[in-house]
Amino acid sequence: MKSKGHPKELFLLAFAELCERFTFWGIGNQLVLFLIQAHDFSDLKATQIFGIFTGFAAALPLLGGYIADRWNYHSPIIIGALINSLSCFLIAMQIPWLLYIALGLVALGYGLFTPSILTVLGHTYHDRPHLRESGFSIYYASINVGVFLAMISLGYVALYFGWSYSFILAGLVQLFGLIPIFWYFSKHKGHLKHHPKALKKESKLLLTRHQKNRMIVIFVLTFFTLLFWVPYVQSTSSMAIFALDYTDRLLGSFEIPPQWIMSSESLFLILLAPILSKLYPFLQKHKKDPSSSTKTSLSLFSLALCFVVMMYASFHIPDGAKEAWINPGYMVLAYLFMAIGEMLLAPIGLSMVSQLSPKRYTALLMGLWYVFVGLSYYIGGTLAGFMNRFTSLFDFFGVFVLIAAIAGFVLLLFSKRLTKLTKKEI
Numbered sequence: 001m002k003s004k005g006h007p008k009e010l011f012l013l014a015f016a017e018l019c020e021r022f023t024f025w026g027i028g029n030q031l032v033l034f035l036i037q038a039h040d041f042s043d044l045k046a047t048q049i050f051g052i053f054t055g056f057a058a059a060l061p062l063l064g065g066y067i068a069d070r071w072n073y074h075s076p077i078i079i080g081a082l083i084n085s086l087s088c089f090l091i092a093m094q095i096p097w098l099l100y101i102a103l104g105l106v107a108l109g110y111g112l113f114t115p116s117i118l119t120v121l122g123h124t125y126h127d128r129p130h131l132r133e134s135g136f137s138i139y140y141a142s143i144n145v146g147v148f149l150a151m152i153s154l155g156y157v158a159l160y161f162g163w164s165y166s167f168i169l170a171g172l173v174q175l176f177g178l179i180p181i182f183w184y185f186s187k188h189k190g191h192l193k194h195h196p197k198a199l200k201k202e203s204k205l206l207l208t209r210h211q212k213n214r215m216i217v218i219f220v221l222t223f224f225t226l227l228f229w230v231p232y233v234q235s236t237s238s239m240a241i242f243a244l245d246y247t248d249r250l251l252g253s254f255e256i257p258p259q260w261i262m263s264s265e266s267l268f269l270i271l272l273a274p275i276l277s278k279l280y281p282f283l284q285k286h287k288k289d290p291s292s293s294t295k296t297s298l299s300l301f302s303l304a305l306c307f308v309v310m311m312y313a314s315f316h317i318p319d320g321a322k323e324a325w326i327n328p329g330y331m332v333l334a335y336l337f338m339a340i341g342e343m344l345l346a347p348i349g350l351s352m353v354s355q356l357s358p359k360r361y362t363a364l365l366m367g368l369w370y371v372f373v374g375l376s377y378y379i380g381g382t383l384a385g386f387m388n389r390f391t392s393l394f395d396f397f398g399v400f401v402l403i404a405a406i407a408g409f410v411l412l413l414f415s416k417r418l419t420k421l422t423k424k425e426i
Contacts, residue, residue, distance in 0.1 A: 014141075016178075019177020020113055021144075024109075025151075026150035027103075029259070031049070031053060032241065047237045047241075047382070048381065050237055051379070055379075057110045058110075062115075064111040076113065079109075080108075081174055081178050084113070084171075084174045087102045087103070088102075089168065092168045094163065118366050122354030130281065134276075137276045144273070155259025155263070156260075158257070215365075217293075225349060227300065227407035228299060229372075229380065230379050233381055235265060235338060242331065243261045248328060249261070264335045265335035268340075269339045292348050292351075294415045296344070297415060300407050301405065302337050303338060303400075306335070306336075310393075314392065317393055
């Protein structure tokens with residue numbers, strides 16, 4: 001009998017996610033630069049707003065997951081996408097007081113969209129669990145195709161045509177992303193509806209010891225993701241400022257948009273995804289695939305290397321300097337290590353939550369994962385605001401080396417114990 005490959009639905013959902021992330025991170029990844037250049041905000045105020053926005057946005061999937069588990073998984077996706085698109089058009093108006101309302105709406109749209117589409121994706125792999133991590137890696141690549149295309153196109157449009165046109169383009173892409181969503185749900189809507197009697201009956205069932213152990217693993221690894229994302233948030237906050245003020249961006253007479261340098265991480269993620277999607281099934285076949293906890297610890301070590309590179313790039317920048325002309329190759333190398341860490345953590349973590357969660361709590365626990373991501377973004381964005389208050393940039397980036405490296409070592413010590421709690425490799 002021929003073995004099943006990836007479900008065709010993966011690619012429809014991946015394209016929808018690509019468009020949503022194009023829009024959401026088209027706003028999020030450019031927000032610090034937008035606030036500094038278009039609204040004349042200070043670095044501290046811009047990074048604080050970035051931290052509040054991304055933190056709030058990443059926390060709302062908990063609410064979105066709660067709603068989806070009790071309503072359905074298709075309506076929140078459609079409503080969330082429409083809200084995202086509207087928000088882009090509001091930001092494009094560049095009215096200061098309207099900006100905050102628009103950012104709040106973007107966060108709401110993201111919170112509704114994200115847990116539902118991930119739950120739908122997990123459902124498509126119910127009969128092929130051996131391909132789950134590989135599928136989530138492919139799916140995660142689609143996210144980063146969206147982010148990469150957003151940073152390249154929106155960064156160019158913002159620099160040479162204006163910020164308003166940049167956000168209008170982001171809103172139009174989100175509307176385009178609704179096409180595969182409507183098609184998918186026209187074919188599968190019936191399978192994604194909840195049955196109130198069955199849901200009520202299931203909710204009365206007590207969790208088994210095995211389910212409780214699996215939830216413990218989810219909670220522990222979710223906590224350690226916080227220690228990954230706090231340094232990671234610097235990629236679009238303090239490192240965005242570094243690309244803007246401290247990097248040589250002139251290529252002859254052409255000025256390279258800082259977003260292009262920042263987009264290198266997404267490009268590396270895209271290149272890594274097909275490699276890992278083939279590697280994981282190969283390792284599983286030979287029973288050498290590391291557990292989720294081991295992969296998470298390795299992701300933290302890779303992230304630490306990212307900031308070692310940033311420390312080296314900052315070494316010769318005088319204390320208190322407002323500008324410098326550092327070779328952008330250092331940032332590209334740093335983003336490579338960051339991408340390796342992200343690919344070892346994010347798709348694996350999402351796959352883990354979808355696999356280990358009790359069915360009635362899947363979307364809710366997806367939301368919890370994003371709550372911790374949101375807390376990380378708030379903390380990381382706040383820390384980025386103190387970039388120029390450190391004695392040197394070398395010391396500033398050194399803080400994130402310590403956070404990632406120490407967390408990686410601690411998690412590695414408990415890796416085998418966490419794996420045992422699931423009674424199988426996770």
